[in-house]
Amino acid sequence: xxxxxxxxxxxxxxxxxxxxxxxxxxxxxxxxxxxxxxxxxxxxxxxxxxxxxxxxxxxxxxxxxxxxxxxxxxxxxxxxxxxxxxxxxxxxxxxxxxxxxxxxxxxxxxxxxxxxxxxxxxxxxxxxxxxxxxxxxxxxxxxxx
Amino acid sequence: xxxxxxxxxxxxxxxxxxxxxxxxxxxxxxxxxxxxxxxxxxxxxxxxxxxxxxxxxxxxxxxxxxxxxxxxxxxxxxxxxxxxxxxxxxxxxxxxxxxxxxxxxxxxxxxxxxxxxxxxxxxxxxxxxxxxxxxxxxxxxxxxx
Amino acid sequence: xxxxxxxxxxxxxxxxxxxxxxxxxxxxxxxxxxxxxxxxxxxxxxxxxxxxxxxxxxxxxxxxxxxxxxxxxxxxxxxxxxxxxxxxxxxxxxxxxxxxxxxxxxxxxxxxxxxxxxxxxxxxxxxxxxxxxxxxxxxxxxxxx
Amino acid sequence: xxxxxxxxxxxxxxxxxxxxxxxxxxxxxxxxxxxxxxxxxxxxxxxxxxxxxxxxxxxxxxxxxxxxxxxxxxxxxxxxxxxxxxxxxxxxxxxxxxxxxxxxxxxxxxxxxxxxxxxxxxxxxxxxxxxxxxxxxxxxxxxxx
Numbered sequence: 271x272x273x274x275x276x277x278x279x280x281x282x283x284x285x286x287x288x289x290x291x292x293x294x295x296x297x298x299x300x301x302x303x304x305x306x307x308x309x310x311x312x313x314x315x316x317x318x319x320x321x322x323x324x325x326x327x328x329x330x331x332x333x334x335x336x337x338x339x340x341x342x343x344x345x346x347x348x349x350x351x352x353x354x355x356x357x358x359x360x361x362x363x364x365x366x367x368x369x370x371x372x373x374x375x376x377x378x379x380x381x382x383x384x385x386x387x388x389x390x391x392x393x394x395x396x397x398x399x400x401x402x403x404x405x406x407x408x409x410x411x412x413x414x415x
Numbered sequence: 416x417x418x419x420x421x422x423x424x425x426x427x428x429x430x431x432x433x434x435x436x437x438x439x440x441x442x443x444x445x446x447x448x449x450x451x452x453x454x455x456x457x458x459x460x461x462x463x464x465x466x467x468x469x470x471x472x473x474x475x476x477x478x479x480x481x482x483x484x485x486x487x488x489x490x491x492x493x494x495x496x497x498x499x500x501x502x503x504x505x506x507x508x509x510x511x512x513x514x515x516x517x518x519x520x521x522x523x524x525x526x527x528x529x530x531x532x533x534x535x536x537x538x539x540x541x542x543x544x545x546x547x548x549x550x551x552x553x554x555x556x557x558x559x560x
Numbered sequence: 561x562x563x564x565x566x567x568x569x570x571x572x573x574x575x576x577x578x579x580x581x582x583x584x585x586x587x588x589x590x591x592x593x594x595x596x597x598x599x600x601x602x603x604x605x606x607x608x609x610x611x612x613x614x615x616x617x618x619x620x621x622x623x624x625x626x627x628x629x630x631x632x633x634x635x636x637x638x639x640x641x642x643x644x645x646x647x648x649x650x651x652x653x654x655x656x657x658x659x660x661x662x663x664x665x666x667x668x669x670x671x672x673x674x675x676x677x678x679x680x681x682x683x684x685x686x687x688x689x690x691x692x693x694x695x696x697x698x699x700x701x702x703x704x705x
Numbered sequence: 706x707x708x709x710x711x712x713x714x715x716x717x718x719x720x721x722x723x724x725x726x727x728x729x730x731x732x733x734x735x736x737x738x739x740x741x742x743x744x745x746x747x748x749x750x751x752x753x754x755x756x757x758x759x760x761x762x763x764x765x766x767x768x769x770x771x772x773x774x775x776x777x778x779x780x781x782x783x784x785x786x787x788x789x790x791x792x793x794x795x796x797x798x799x800x801x802x803x804x805x806x807x808x809x810x811x812x813x814x815x816x817x818x819x820x821x822x823x824x825x826x827x828x829x830x831x832x833x834x835x836x837x838x839x840x841x842x843x844x845x846x847x848x849x850x
Contacts, residue, residue, distance in 0.1 A: 295476040296467045297445070322441045331440040332504045333485050337478035359477045360680065360701060363508035363653055363798045365844055367820045367827050384839055385802045389679065390650065390703065392802050392842070404819055407827070409800055409844055411651055411701065413680065505825065505846055508653045508798055510699055512675045512682050529694055530657045534824065535795065535848065537657050537697070549674055552682070554655055554699055556795055556846065558825065585766040586757045590732070612731045621730040622794045623775050627768035649767045653798035 282308055286345050289354050293344070298337055303379070305345075311383040313345045316376040317397070324372030332406075335377075336364050339395035339408040342381035346393060347412055350386050356415040360390070364408040368399060375400040389414055427453055431490050434499050439486055446483055448524070450490070456528040458490045461521040462542070469517030477551070480522075481509050484540035484553040487526035491538060492557055495531050501560040505535070509553040513544060520545040534559055572598055576635050579644050583634070588627055593669070595635075601673040603635045606666040607687070614662030622696070625667075626654050629685035629698040632671035636683060637702055640676050646705040650680070654698040658689060665690040679704055717743055721780050724789050729776055736773055738814070740780075746818040748780045751811045752832070759807030767841075770812075771799050774830035774843040777816035781828060782847055785821050791850040795825070799843040803834060810835040824849055 286305050301323075307314040315338065323334040340362055348354055370377055377397050384392040390413055397406040431450050446468075452459040460483065468479040485507055493499055515522055522542050529537040535558055542551035576595050591613075597604040605628065613624040630652055638644055660667055667687050674682040680703055687696035721740050736758075742749040750773065758769040775797055783789055805812055812832050819827040825848055832841035 293471040295470045295479065297442075298470070298476055298478050300442070325440045325443070326438040327501060331443055332507070333443050333482035334440065336481045336485070336507065340478050340481070356472060358514070359511050361508065361510040361651060361653075362477070362481065363506065363651075363844065365506040365819075365827055365846060366504050369503070384800075384842060392800050394842070407819060407829070407844060409798065409842060411800060506796060506798075508699065508796075510674075510682055510701060529655075529697060537655055539697070552674060552684070552699060554653065554697060556655060583761040585760045585769065587732075587735070588760070588766055588768050615730045615733070616728040617791060621733055622797070623733050623772035624730065626771045626775070626797065630768050630771070646762060648804070649801050651798065651800040652767070652771070653796065655796040656794050659793070 282349060285353060286313065286348060289345060289348060293354055294341055298341055301334065301338055301341065303338060303341060306378065308349055310349050311346060313342055313349060313381050315342050315379040317379050318376050319370060319372060319374055321372065328372045330370035330372060330377065332366055335397050335406045336362065336408070338379045339364060339381070339397065339406070342379045342395055343393050343410050343412065346381035346383050347391050350383055357412050358415060360411040360413050362408055362410040364406055366406050368403055368405045370399045370405045377405060427494060430498060431458065431493060434490060434493060438499055443482055443486055446479065446486065448483060448486060451523065453494055455494050456491060458487055458494060458526050460487050460524040462524050463521050464515060464517060464519055466517065473517045475515035475517060475522065477511055480542050480551045481507065481553070483524045484509060484526070484542065484551070485555070487524045487540055488538050488555050488557065491526035491528050492536050495528055502557050503560060505556040505558050507553055507555040509551055511551050513548055513550045515544045515550045522550060572639060575643060576603065576638060579635060579638060583644055584631055588631055591624065591628055591631065593628060593631060596668065598639055600639050601636060603632055603639060603671050605632050605669040607669050608666050609660060609662060609664055611662065618662045620660035620662060620667065622656055625656070625687050625696045626652065626698070628669045629654060629671070629687065629696070630700070632669045632685055633683050633700050633702065636671035636673050637681050640673055647702050648705060650701040650703050652698055652700040654696055656696050658693055658695045660689045660695045667695060717784060720788060721748065721783060724780060724783060728789055733772055733776055736769065736776065738773060738776060741813065743784055745784050746781060748777055748784060748816050750777050750814040752814050753811050754805060754807060754809055756807065763807045765805035765807060765812065767801055770801070770832050770841045771797065771843070773814045774799060774816070774832065774841070777814045777830055778828050778845050778847065781816035781818050782826050785818055792847050793850060795846040795848050797843055797845040799841055801841050803838055803840045805834045805840045812840065
């Protein structure tokens with residue numbers, strides 16, 4: 271529908287990496303999310319699957335996937351804003367399609383902005399397991415403050 | 416519509432407290448949720464608001480509220496099942512109505528089962544701030560495995 | 561948490577009945593929703609269950625319940641605004657808990673405002689079948705324009 | 706991730722067209738949805754924008770978009786099942802991104818299956834306006850009966 275978004279510049283990469291280390295709550299920063307790729311309106315993060323995030327059933331817990339999704343979307347919105355500005359999650363709906371084995375490698379979290387409105391932002395987040403299967407899918411609305 | 420559900424017995428309380436300490440991922444257990452009240456189909460938990468869960472904006476982060484909501488619903492389902500059985504979150508939709516100040520006291524998380532089907536369970540979760548205002552509201556579907 | 565909301569005045573009732581007959585699309589007005597009760601922040605509507613809304617499986621179709629839910633919430637918001645003002649649905653999430661038999665009497669649709677913000681409104685809608693069982697539950701966000 | 710799904714055969718096209726004319730409630734069939742394209746796990750429908758579906762604000766009403774989304778997903782699931790089998794919508798979450806002018810041409814509704822489980826099916830639906838902009842986005846869970 272539109273020309274492909276350009277890759278993020280080095281400045282953007284630094285901005286996003288800095289945000290990951292600073293704007294989120296300490297408990298969320300402990301997810302240890304790492305930036306894999308960014309372009310205008312889209313970021314991809316690595317979500318390490320460690321025993322700290324695995325429940326009794328042996329799989330990555332849903333709480334971790336939701337937290338990663340919300341975090342990734344903040345970064346995706348930042349790529350459109352050109353920096354961090356106060357925003358708040360209005361709603362986030364997550365569907366859990368497949369379990370992620372607790373012994374698998376990192377999951378990939380892809381957050382994408384559907385629409386930047388003046389005050390509302392819409393987007394989606396996908397969580398892919400190490401076998402490139404869709405494990406969770408979220409849609410979300412943010413309000414710019 | 417139905418007679419009021421009986422309060423949980425001491426055995427139920429122990430079952431739920433034990434589950435809080437055992438079935439969830441270590442990262443989730445660090446939410447330090449505490450059981451305040453339980454009855455058939457409903458549990459109320461205290462969610463401590465600590466600096467570890469407060470983001471740069473000075474408020475309790477949404478990731479923590481979603482994680483608490485999902486956790487509370489597992490316990491609410493357990494009150495109907497009479498114990499822990501494998502289940503999985505199919506979807507969880509959370510709306511964020513009000514910010515919870517990072518310096519406020521504990522929030523209260525109330526999870527309620529709407530319907531126990533043979534394989535699907537429906538419910539809602541409310542997060543109330545220390546001023547008894549609704550801060551977040553979630554609806555969710557679980558699958559019994 | 562708060563004192564019970566007062567019943568709607570006669571003027572409110574006329575305002576809501578007029579809105580039902582006028583602001584919605586013709587196809588939606590054909591749902592033939594009728595106002596049963598209103599108070600500040602809450603309305604209850606009757607949703608007739610007729611063969612026109614029953615699918616091959618013999619039950620009230622989900623499309624009808626979603627349309628009724630969205631419509632009812634507009635009226636609930638109007639009870640807070642004191643009249644109709646332009647608004648738009650940001651998102652609506654509906655869970656379908658129980659089927660409504662196509663031969664049953666009218667369903668009841670209860671829409672309730674959780675929070676009136678300056679620009680965003682949050683609420684929930686319940687659809688009850690003729691046996692007073694929860695058939696569908698929706699949560700929704702509206703934007704005031 | 707996977708090889709592109711093959712286009713639907715003529716038999717599939719007939720199956721879907723027949724379903725559109727038969728399995729849905731009469732009120733839903735009056736949406737006059739028409740099949741534009743189908744392949745395994747994905748269908749595209751045309752949704753006529755007519756004055757019957759336009760509310761006082763001059764735009765296509767959300768109720769119509771939700772009804773079209775739910776209907777399109779049933780057809781998308783049928784492309785995987787190879788025919789109509791009883792199923793029920795568990796939940797459907799719709800976000801409304803852009804208004805669709807009441808005087809515009811037909812909208813396009815694209816429904817896509819994310820995952821066919823043994824009992825649960827996950828998918829998404831996009832509603833595109835006549836300018837090829839995303840007007841609404843839905844995610845949904847179905848249960849096979």
